[in-house]
Amino acid sequence: MKIFCIGRNYLAHAKELGNATPTAPVVFMKPATALLKDNNFFLPSFSNNIHYETEIVLKIGKNGKAIEPQFAHRYISEVTVGIDFTARDLQDDCKAKGLPWEIAKSFDNSAVVGEFMAADNFSDLQNLNFHLLINSEQKQTGNTANVIFKFDYMISYISQFFTLQQGDLIFTGTPQGVGAVHIGDHLEGFLENKKLFDLQVK
Numbered sequence: 501m502k503i504f505c506i507g508r509n510y511l512a513h514a515k516e517l518g519n520a521t522p523t524a525p526v527v528f529m530k531p532a533t534a535l536l537k538d539n540n541f542f543l544p545s546f547s548n549n550i551h552y553e554t555e556i557v558l559k560i561g562k563n564g565k566a567i568e569p570q571f572a573h574r575y576i577s578e579v580t581v582g583i584d585f586t587a588r589d590l591q592d593d594c595k596a597k598g599l600p601w602e603i604a605k606s607f608d609n610s611a612v613v614g615e616f617m618a619a620d621n622f623s624d625l626q627n628l629n630f631h632l633l634i635n636s637e638q639k640q641t642g643n644t645a646n647v648i649f650k651f652d653y654m655i656s657y658i659s660q661f662f663t664l665q666q667g668d669l670i671f672t673g674t675p676q677g678v679g680a681v682h683i684g685d686h687l688e689g690f691l692e693n694k695k696l697f698d699l700q701v702k
């Protein structure tokens with residue numbers, strides 16, 4: 501199982517971190533060991549600035565390579581909301597040095613996924629509302645209509661380089677409003693007002 505992530509896919513978020521508008525999807529990966537297996541996220545000792553990035557996550561339902569955009573929707577079997585946890589201090593250091601991001605993005609438990617829902621439940625995946633509550637306060641909200649690269653194009657693009665396999669996940673980017681998490685925080689993720697994850701920062 502592979503986990504793909506798209507960076508800078510919402511313009512307002514790219515700008516809040518001082519990044520230029522991408523001209524092609526920014527793709528990075530997390531290993532299977534990045535998946536958080538329960539509802540407790542322990543702040544890692546190597547960072548002083550772990551950020552939440554709330555994102556819609558797609559699950560791939562069948563294998564494919566070099567997928568044409570017009571057929572890409574057939575490869576999305578399920579959808580949920582998740583968090584791409586990011587060690588922002590390490591990432592800033594990597595970016596400043598022009599180095600890869602893996603230690604900042606792909607560490608153990610950095611990939612949170614909620615309960616998956618069948619993609620068929622939604623008439624338009626490119627018009628999904630999602631939001632994050634921290635300690636019952638709304639901290640981040642988004643709608644997938646606002647992405648720079650739509651899901652069909654994203655799947656087509658990724659599959660030029662990597663064979664997509666059943667069970668692979670794609671984190672589709674975060675809207676604006678990212679920020680730090682702290683010990684004791686209670687995070688709840690919603691897709692269209694249905695709560696799909698509930699976790700505690702420890």
Ligand code: MG
Pocket residue numbers: 505506507553555584671673674
């Ligand atoms: Mg992200």
